Amino acid sequence: MSEATRTTARQEVAAGAPAAAGAASAPGYAPGRTLPLRVEALRQWRRRRTLVMGGVLAALPFVMIIAFAVGGGGDDGPNDSGRVSMIDAATASGANFAVTCLFVSAGFLLVVPVALFCGDTVASEASWSSLRYLLASPVPRGRLLWSKLVVALAFSLAAIVLLPAVALAAGSVAYGWGPLKLPAGGVLAAGDAVPRLLLAVAFVFVSQLVTAGLAFWLSTRTDAPLGAVGGAVGLTIVGNVLDAVTALGHWREFLPAHWQFAWVDLLQPTIEWGGMTKGAAVSVSYALVLWALAFRGFARKDIVS
Secondary structure (H helix, E strand, O other): OOHHHHHHHHHHHHHHHHHHHHHOOOOOOOHHHOOOHHHHHHHHHOOHHHHHHHHHHHHHHHHHHHHHHHHOOOOOOOOOOOOOOOOOOOOOOHHHHHHHHHHHHHOOOOHHHHHHHHHOOHHHHHHOOOHHHHHOOOOOHHHHHHHHHHHHHHHHHHHHHHHHHHHHHHHHHHHOOOOEEOOOOOEEOHHHHHHHHHHHHHHHHHHOHHHHHHHHHHHHHOOOHHHHHHHHHHHHHHHHHHHOOHHHHHHHHHOHHHHOOHHHHHOOOOOOOHHHHHHHHHHHHHHHHHHHHHHHHHHHOOOOO
16 A cells, blocks of 8 residues: 555544544433433422322321320420420420421431432332433433432422421411520520521431432442332431440441431520531531442443343
8 A cells, every 4th residue: 555545544534533423422412411300300209209208297297286285295394404395395386396396307207208219219210120221311320310319319308398397387376486495495586596497407408418328329239229218227227326325435426326416506595516517527428428439339330220
């Protein structure tokens, strides 16, 4: 082959390279536009488990109102030490009732919707044998996980907000709109209590990010949604049990469960931010590691479901 022929061949290859690269993707295809958040959110909203979970959370405040009415619970005032029990002061005002509902549900009940929404994301698609078809659409794996994670976190936040919001409304109707009685003694005006309640809800959501990370990571590792949800709830319970072991000493501070009720520091005349800051840092750190493991593992996983 002469030098002129080789030069012509190289020119043809160089000219054809951009065309080949352009042919690798269809005209108008944009990976970032696949599986829009609104489409994924609408799919999750129509799921029966979403409606059932929302109904359970909305019904809890009314169940507690009935329980207080039947049991005769009421505002017993401060004890000998000057402190007020949350349960005893639950019927003092709508704000107290909302705080009580958040307190009794933050340890376990609010764990369930977070584990459900985050653990049922990828695993449910795999169990329905629709995961490989989503990826063949084609939806990039990173985009798939990102869309599902954002929507799952949004639904988890909505579930955590729903309970105290309904409790505040129902409690205000049942017990009146009044000041918040603080556990350490004293009261907080109702107008000042609402922002603190919002901060408490925000901290509860941040503290549940560990459960969200666990559930989401397990969802990318198994084809059984119940396995991912149950595994996240089970590991959260194990964390609560370990936090109760006082022999662990300062090691308990590395457990997310150790800080799950740090938002109670908001219920005093002067807010203490130390516990909430440490708790948020621990929860976010664990969550980021678990989400990174989920994305890394799913990117290399052989999808057959």
